[in-house]
Amino acid sequence: MIAEKKKAILESTLKLIKENGFHGTPMSMVAKKAGVAAGTIYHYFDSKDTLIMELFVYTQYRVQEAMLKNLREDMDLKESFFMRWISRCQFYIQNPDMLFFMEQFVNSPYYPRCPQEHNERVQNEIKQFIEVAQQQGILRELDFKLMAIMIHSSIMTAAKVHLDGKVLLGDKEFNQLAQMVWDSIREL
Amino acid sequence: MIAEKKKAILESTLKLIKENGFHGTPMSMVAKKAGVAAGTIYHYFDSKDTLIMELFVYTQYRVQEAMLKNLREDMDLKESFFMRWISRCQFYIQNPDMLFFMEQFVNSPYYPRCPQEHNERVQNEIKQFIEVAQQQGILRELDFKLMAIMIHSSIMTAAKVHLDGKVLLGDKEFNQLAQMVWDSIREL
DNA sequence: CGCCACTGAATGAACGTTCAATAGAGAGAG
DNA sequence: CTCTCTCTATTGAACGTTCATTCAGTGGCG
Numbered sequence: 001m002i003a004e005k006k007k008a009i010l011e012s013t014l015k016l017i018k019e020n021g022f023h024g025t026p027m028s029m030v031a032k033k034a035g036v037a038a039g040t041i042y043h044y045f046d047s048k049d050t051l052i053m054e055l056f057v058y059t060q061y062r063v064q065e066a067m068l069k070n071l072r073e074d075m076d077l078k079e080s081f082f083m084r085w086i087s088r089c090q091f092y093i094q095n096p097d098m099l100f101f102m103e104q105f106v107n108s109p110y111y112p113r114c115p116q117e118h119n120e121r122v123q124n125e126i127k128q129f130i131e132v133a134q135q136q137g138i139l140r141e142l143d144f145k146l147m148a149i150m151i152h153s154s155i156m157t158a159a160k161v162h163l164d165g166k167v168l169l170g171d172k173e174f175n176q177l178a179q180m181v182w183d184s185i186r187e188l
Numbered sequence: 189m190i191a192e193k194k195k196a197i198l199e200s201t202l203k204l205i206k207e208n209g210f211h212g213t214p215m216s217m218v219a220k221k222a223g224v225a226a227g228t229i230y231h232y233f234d235s236k237d238t239l240i241m242e243l244f245v246y247t248q249y250r251v252q253e254a255m256l257k258n259l260r261e262d263m264d265l266k267e268s269f270f271m272r273w274i275s276r277c278q279f280y281i282q283n284p285d286m287l288f289f290m291e292q293f294v295n296s297p298y299y300p301r302c303p304q305e306h307n308e309r310v311q312n313e314i315k316q317f318i319e320v321a322q323q324q325g326i327l328r329e330l331d332f333k334l335m336a337i338m339i340h341s342s343i344m345t346a347a348k349v350h351l352d353g354k355v356l357l358g359d360k361e362f363n364q365l366a367q368m369v370w371d372s373i374r375e376l
Numbered sequence: 377c378g379c380c381a382c383t384g385a386a387t388g389a390a391c392g393t394t395c396a397a398t399a400g401a402g403a404g405a406g
Numbered sequence: 407c408t409c410t411c412t413c414t415a416t417t418g419a420a421c422g423t424t425c426a427t428t429c430a431g432t433g434g435c436g
Binding site for chain 2: 020107110149154161176177180181183184185188
Binding site: 003005031036037038039040043 | 414415416417418419
């Protein structure tokens, strides 16, 4: 269990980073929003950098959890793909802070400094899915990393467009989009 | 024509932001790298924010220029699409600083503050392409903004993966990827 | 002489981090 | 039940640093 204050600090940082970016989000502001003293943050995190790194791990965990919750054993590969795609997209739409944090993080100098071991554990889930589908001749023979990241970017992009309010996505559009991505990776 | 020092400041900022992020890139460092005094930056730009905003406009201009240079009147829509996709992807691979700057910028709080008028001018080019192709029944009927941003994200993603060195992209892979994206947007 | 690009030390504000002090929770003894 | 000792959680003022920005001054050109 994550201590209540620790969680408050994580959630507050997430919100503030979305609004103000990494710079523009001083520790004093995080403290104020989380309802704790500045010093308290340093009880839970070594430094601002550590806080941000942990935020990344925390967010990845939450996304994975949301996605797996919706999967059922009896789904075929295509159904499973649609469910994964839509679950993740909806998760980010419901948690815009996490979406913007993630996008900022992976393009920042923090990301390369992130322990590879953690990333690999997360990637493994999708890797297995892709490899099984390739063996069955359902998906194109393409480097799984390339495929995984193309899927990922389509999810993030769709969620961002929706949150911008420029294009409203309903069930129909989610399925349309998942279908588009599916068409791009499946063996024709 | 952009003054030589102004250009040096823009290019230096680009490089430093890639390595250190927006935070982590003090004006003094920009000045040093550009070979000018700190005060000189303020001769050309009102503030750090202005500098970053102009960097965005500058980068978009350079990308557009690189892409249009490769287009020929006699290409059909599919050829034109492939050329656009590959040109942009290669441009970012040859200019990683711009890739990382762009990705950081659009996910930062700067982006929403960017003059909409400028963005629309850039989007217009791709908008016209998509609308023509839709009228001819070649592309799916889908909101052009959604389609445009899906294409954009696939380009950025492919370039990033290549630059990471995780997956090496040659001519064959570029065409494979452009084909995948094409399959996702075309009327089947 | 006036104008302009340019300089870089100086300035003041903002920031991340520290730490001495305090509060509180729990354990053990009487 | 209460007093005391201990350890942890928490506080926020204070510190030293870093940063964006300023400006008085320099050099060169027309």
